[in-house]
Amino acid sequence: MFTNAHPATPVRGPAGAYFRPWVLLRTVLFMLACIAAVGTGVTMEHAKLRSIAKAESNRDLSNLARAFSEEVGATISTVDVSLIALRGHWQRDQASFASTVEQLNRQLRRKVFFQVKATDRQGVVRFASGRTETPAVDLSDRAHVRTHLQGDGQDRLFISAPVIGRTSGVWSVQLTRPLYDAAGKVDGVIVASVATAYFARFYNTIDLGPGSSISLVGSGVVLARSSGRNPNVQVGARLTGYPYDPNTERAGLFRRVSRIDGIDRYYAWHKLEDYGLIVTVGLATADAHARYGSRQRFAAIMGIGILLALSMLGWTAFAARYNRRRSVKALEEAEVRWKLALSASGAGVWDLNLKTGRLLLSSQAQALLGIDAGIVPWTVGALHGKVHPDDLPAVSAAMRAHLDGRSADFMAEYRVLRADGSTHWISERAALVNGGELGAPKRVVGTVTNIDQRKLAEQEMRYMASHDALTGLANRTLFRDRLEQALLHAKRDDNMLAVIYFDLDKFKPVNDNYGHGMGDQLLVQVARRVRCSLRKSDTLARLGGDEFGVLLATCASQADAMKVAENILSLLNMPFETDSIALRISGSVGVAVYPECGPDAAGLVHCADQAMYAAKQNGRNQVALAAASTELPG
Numbered sequence: 258m259f260t261n262a263h264p265a266t267p268v269r270g271p272a273g274a275y276f277r278p279w280v281l282l283r284t285v286l287f288m289l290a291c292i293a294a295v296g297t298g299v300t301m302e303h304a305k306l307r308s309i310a311k312a313e314s315n316r317d318l319s320n321l322a323r324a325f326s327e328e329v330g331a332t333i334s335t336v337d338v339s340l341i342a343l344r345g346h347w348q349r350d351q352a353s354f355a356s357t358v359e360q361l362n363r364q365l366r367r368k369v370f371f372q373v374k375a376t377d378r379q380g381v382v383r384f385a386s387g388r389t390e391t392p393a394v395d396l397s398d399r400a401h402v403r404t405h406l407q408g409d410g411q412d413r414l415f416i417s418a419p420v421i422g423r424t425s426g427v428w429s430v431q432l433t434r435p436l437y438d439a440a441g442k443v444d445g446v447i448v449a450s451v452a453t454a455y456f457a458r459f460y461n462t463i464d465l466g467p468g469s470s471i472s473l474v475g476s477g478v479v480l481a482r483s484s485g486r487n488p489n490v491q492v493g494a495r496l497t498g499y500p501y502d503p504n505t506e507r508a509g510l511f512r513r514v515s516r517i518d519g520i521d522r523y524y525a526w527h528k529l530e531d532y533g534l535i536v537t538v539g540l541a542t543a544d545a546h547a548r549y550g551s552r553q554r555f556a557a558i559m560g561i562g563i564l565l566a567l568s569m570l571g572w573t574a575f576a577a578r579y580n581r582r583r584s585v586k587a588l589e590e591a592e593v594r595w596k597l598a599l600s601a602s603g604a605g606v607w608d609l610n611l612k613t614g615r616l617l618l619s620s621q622a623q624a625l626l627g628i629d630a631g632i633v634p635w636t637v638g639a640l641h642g643k644v645h646p647d648d649l650p651a652v653s654a655a656m657r658a659h660l661d662g663r664s665a666d667f668m669a670e671y672r673v674l675r676a677d678g679s680t681h682w683i684s685e686r687a688a689l690v691n692g693g694e695l696g697a698p699k700r701v702v703g704t705v706t707n708i709d710q711r712k713l714a715e716q717e718m719r720y721m722a723s724h725d726a727l728t729g730l731a732n733r734t735l736f737r738d739r740l741e742q743a744l745l746h747a748k749r750d751d752n753m754l755a756v757i758y759f760d761l762d763k764f765k766p767v768n769d770n771y772g773h774g775m776g777d778q779l780l781v782q783v784a785r786r787v788r789c790s791l792r793k794s795d796t797l798a799r800l801g802g803d804e805f806g807v808l809l810a811t812c813a814s815q816a817d818a819m820k821v822a823e824n825i826l827s828l829l830n831m832p833f834e835t836d837s838i839a840l841r842i843s844g845s846v847g848v849a850v851y852p853e854c855g856p857d858a859a860g861l862v863h864c865a866d867q868a869m870y871a872a873k874q875n876g877r878n879q880v881a882l883a884a885a886s887t888e889l890p891g
């Protein structure tokens with residue numbers, strides 16, 4: 258109803274809302290929720306990519322472990338077959354043994370290289386390849402020799418823990434088999450010493466990344482190991498537990514932070530059950546995940562982008578909501594202020610829906626319009642059924658003009674009929690509220706105010722402007738108006754009218770001798786006495802000082818006018834009783850008759866004045882008739 262109202266408290270500009278604590282707090286909370294949601298999404302995506310990376314890595318590692326174990330198995334098998342062949346040769350012909358070993362190594366140089374030793378049954382070296390003279394070194398304390406010399410005599414391949422060469426400084430493992438004499442008794446040990454690097458050679462043919470590793474473990478001891486650019490590190494290290502227990506399954510997968518170099522890896526292992534060896538191939542988890550690093554980075558960047566976009570959207574939405582709330586609050590406050598102002602001003606408000614014909618009235622409006630319900634099914638016409646019949650045409654015309662768009666505002670002042678028949682004055686203002694399609698008016702909103710007091714004041718002012726304050730008679734202005742009106746009627750009806758002017762004789766001495774108050778009393782009594790002698794249709798006016806005018810609106814003849822004038826004179830001659838004394842006065846009376854004395858008010862007044870002056874000049878206390886004008890009546 259008060260949508261055009263300007264709130265007293267200015268609402269901050271829309272941009273200012275972005276930095277209000279209310280907005281910032283909600284934006285931060287919203288961002289935290291977004292971070293949680295987007296973070297969960299990104300984490301899930303990362304986890305998915307990690308699990309894909311893990312699955313792919315495990316598949317690759319399993320294949321590599323199997324391939325490496327087959328490679329190792331093939332190398333060991335080659336060495337073992339060579340050992341068996343060399344053993345037969347040693348037992349047959351020791352003299353040409355050295356050249357046979359050399360020849361064999363030449364044949365196998367692309368696959369493996371090994372040194373060969375042969376010991377006697379005491380474990381003392383009797384042959385060592387690559388030497389011109391064999392030092393009689395006692396190896397009986399070495400496990401790979403001892404196991405055959407002190408064992409059950411079974412022909413088994415033994416693979417030793419790695420040892421570092423005393424002179425070469427190279428890690429090697431010893432593959433041994435027993436030597437037999439003609440009786441089939443253990444007669445010594447034949448040893449093939451293979452550099453562990455051969456076992457890790459396969460590693461160099463593949464590129465698994467800098468954090469990868471390949472190990473060959475036997476009896477819980479690292480026989481060979483390659484890791485990145487640092488091959489054979491930690492050869493000889495002892496490893497226990499899963500999967501190095503003898504009872505673990507043939508192949509498998511696990512993830513572990515390496516006990517050797519501290520790198521977190523995915524591992525696959527594969528057992529060479531014939532030789533009691535395990536091959537493990539490890540890939541650094543960081544390298545495995547790096548395969549999907551770009552997708553993970555993309556997911557993270559997308560997540561951050563979505564987070565920023567959501568945050569901006571949230572921030573904007575909260576700022577807009579804040580502005581909306583402020584606006585609604587300001588409107589509510591403005592409405593309260595307007596209601597208070599209206600209530601204080603005594604104005605009532607009504608709201609008419611032109612579509613539904615429902616009229617809403619404030620309690621003040623109900624009281625002022627004499628309607629005892631807040632919502633009434635009414636029409637504009639019915640509303641004005643409360644209007645005084647004399648005012649209704651003007652009010653209806655004004656309302657119609659406004660509804661038809663011929664006036665910008667509806668304004669009317671009219672009397673409302675009360676149930677007891679009395680009336681009170683209302684000032685009403687209304688305006689169409691445009692809305693709906695094509696801007697068709699849907700509502701009329703108006704205010705009503707009681708203006709009884711103002712109307713009374715206006716009435717008093719109008720009365721004062723047209724009447725003499727002392728006597729209550731019409732003043733010169735009103736006298737002149739009525740004369741104009743009477744002349745119009747007289748001309749239309751071809752009637753006569755008369756103007757009588759009279760002035761009290763020697764009034765000044767009354768004032769001078771008895772005071773102004775006494776003079777006033779005399780003027781009031783003159784007015785009363787003459788008024789009573791006249792007809793209601795006649796007008797008696799005080800023209801100024803002690804001068805009066807009489808308008809005989811209808812006058813049959815000049816003689817009748819003279820008769821009224823004579824009567825006035827005789828009334829003036831009668832004594833006037835005041836508070837203290839009786840006064841005797843007289844008057845000079847001039848008579849002018851229409852149409853004889855002229856066609857217009859000015860002429861008639863002038864004639865009457867002249868006649869009165871003539872009576873005064875003639876010795877006062879008499880009536881004089883104005884001479885007929887030579888002009889023809891208009």
Ligand SMILES: Nc1nc2c(ncn2[C@@H]2O[C@H](COP(=O)(O)OP(=O)(O)OP(=O)(O)O)[C@@H](O)[C@H]2O)c(=O)[nH]1
Nearest residue numbers: 760761762763764765766768773774776777802803
């Ligand atoms: N008490 C009273 N005196 C008034 C009022 N208005 C004018 N007068 C006085 O009325 C007197 C009018 O004097 P005039 O008509 O000029 O003189 P006069 O004494 O009547 O003499 P003539 O008219 O020549 O007979 C003046 O003294 C004015 O001051 C009034 O309202 N009350």
